[in-house]
Amino acid sequence: MHTDTDRCVRAVRSKDARFDGWFFTAVLTTGIYCRPSCPVVPPRAENMRFYPSAAAAQHAGFRACKRCRPDASPGSPQWNERADLVARAMRLIADGCVDRDGVPGLAARLGYSTRQVERQLLAELGAGPLALARAQRAQTARLLIETSALPMADVAFAAGFASIRTFNDTVREVFALSPSELRRRAARSRPAATTGALSLRLPYRAPLCPDNLFGHLAATAVPGVEEWRDGAYRRTLRLPYGRGVVTLRPGPGHIACRLALTDLRDLTVAISRSRRLLDLDADPVAVDDLLRTDPVLAPLVDKAPGRRVPSTADAAEFAVRAVLGQQVSTAAARTHAGRLVLAFGESVEDPEGGLTHLFPEPEALAALDPGQLALPRTRRATLIALVRALAAGDITLGAGSDWEEARALLTTLPGVGPWTVETIAMRALGDPDAFLPTDLGLRRAARASGLPATPAALTAAAGAWRPWRAYAVQYLWATDDHPINRLPAA
Known part of the structure; x- marks a missing residue:
């Protein structure tokens, strides 16, 4: 633009x-x-x-x-809407890939040469991967300077700078203030935090309807890993350098975010994953304007504009949960996931709430005895095949994944059909055009709204909603009186 x-x-x-x-x-x-x-x-x-x-x-x-x-400001919605090289690179940069692995590591994750990645980013964004990562480090530094009482040397280290001198020079160049001046300026409006937790605001483009967003996360929360407490969604995070607990609460014009991290180098990644979890970089005006052109969806959009697609903080975790949720109720899926967490998850401390574990990694689940799973035999086989493929790296799900390649690989697993693939594409990969025509809840909502209810006919009718079919699903699901569609009571 x-x-x-x-x-x-x-x-x-x-x-x-x-x-x-x-x-x-x-x-x-x-x-x-x-x-x-x-x-x-x-x-x-x-x-x-x-x-x-x-x-x-x-x-x-x-x-x-x-x-x-x-x-x-909120990030460009393009990076979560597109699946090309530039969009995948931007998602990986936001997830801290360049800071951890350098530009060669970014290129390897994308499957392109370093030169090709740099050329395409420069052509579209006017900056290469190092400059983009530098801008992100500067923003992380500013957050730590303004919201914590950390010594500046610790801020520089946590933000990913190689030296204090580089940190000082970058802050002065980007913000025209020294780090100390930035802190004094912020202190005039609010005191710096003195504990290990950081409080900040996550901006978004208005409007935002929190009902199905937080309702879905709360209703499907895995005990010990997620909870709804005091009007906020809380969950544990497995991060590159350590662990964390994030608390997210809807507020006027922003999402209040509180992060407790064992290693502050994870701040940028934790923020990025929190934003993806809540779909905060979406452009709701563009989405809603297109969906309003359908006379069936128009009144649903007008009633509660700005619905987001609830995502996940860990794509592999969600894939496991999607298999556990095949053909069972929300409550049953939570029970199955909770059992895995208790048996294989890592314990965490949460002085501020009731979180107890990290969700187990695929490596921890790959060696489990199928007989330990209280699941039908076919679903046991599906789960074992999935976690082994994830653990071996045969299937990669995450910020830089190629959506179509991930779909194709998932379909090769036994027991993984279109519903599971599209659920993972919608919630774990973040494809805004993911669509679930075989979902019973969606077909019931379609029938009640006057839309065709058979998968083939519904898919044909949904062609007019592209590339925002995942958002249309949220609006149709919301016609049902289900806890996932309501903001939980505080």
């Missing part, structure tokens, strides 16, 4: 927050870059330059606006 100058100028002049994250506005006369919704008086059009990413604006020598904080 950043190449459409007239459209960008109109968005800036109208201060349209819907375009935050889609592009960034740099001002030649001030040397700063802003969100489209920045509250300052817009500059003259000839003094504006538009960039597709904060990293590109920084790379061009512009500093982040102190007022609108463009570096903290």
Whole structure:
């Protein structure tokens, strides 16, 4: 979008927050870059330059606006909508791949050469993987500077900087303030945290309907791994450097997020996974505008606009849970998952609630005796085949997965049919066009709404909803009186 100058100028002049994250506005006369919704008086059009990413604006020598904080805007929805190389690379960068494995590691995960990855990112985003990761480190550093009382050396280490000097230089270059000045500026509006937990706000594009989003997570919560407590969804996290507990609570214009981490180097990854879990980088206006063109869906969208697709913090975990949930109730699926957690999950401490375990990794489940599973024989075979394929790396599910390749590999497993594949594609892979025409709840909702209920006819009718069929499913599911569609009581 950043190449459409007239459209960008109109968005800036109208201060349209819907375009935050889609592009960034740099001002030649001030040397700063802003969100489209920045509250300052817009500059003259000839003094504006538009960039597709904060990293590109920084790379061009512009500093982040102190007022609108463009570096903290919601991410571009494109990276969760698309399945091409650039989108997969951006999801992996957000998940900390470059910081942990470097650009060669990123390229290896994507199956391309380092040169090809750098070329495509530079062509579309105006910045290579190192610059994009640097911009992310700067934002992580800012969060730690402003929301914690950590010494600056610890902040630099946790944000992924190789040295204090690089940390200081980057913060000054990006924010035009030293780290100490940033902390003093933040302290005037709120005190820094003094405990090991960090509290921050996760922005999103309005509108957001929390009912099915938090309702689904709470109703399907695995005991010990997830819980709904005091008006918030809480869960344990397995992270690259340690463990964590995240608490997510819907608030006006943001999601309140509290993170307790054993290693602060996991902060960026924990934030990224929390955002993906709640689908916070979606563009609900674009989704709802298309779905409203269907006369059946229009009243459902108007009643509760901004529905998101609840996702997962761990794709492999969700795949296991999807198999456990085959042809059983929500309560039964939770029971089966809870038994696996107690038998094979790692214990954690949670002083603030009732979380007790991390969900077991595929490696821990791959060696289990099928006879230990209180499941039908065919489902035992399916589960064992899945966890062994995940443990061996034969199937990779995660931020950088190729959606169609993952679908094809999943279908080779015994007992994994279209419902399981599309459920994993929707919730674990994040494909916004995933569709479950054989789902009984969806067929029941379709029939009640006047849509065809047979899988083939429903799939044909759903062609008009592409590429947002996963969101259409949420709206149709919400017509049923089920706990997954209601915000739990506090």
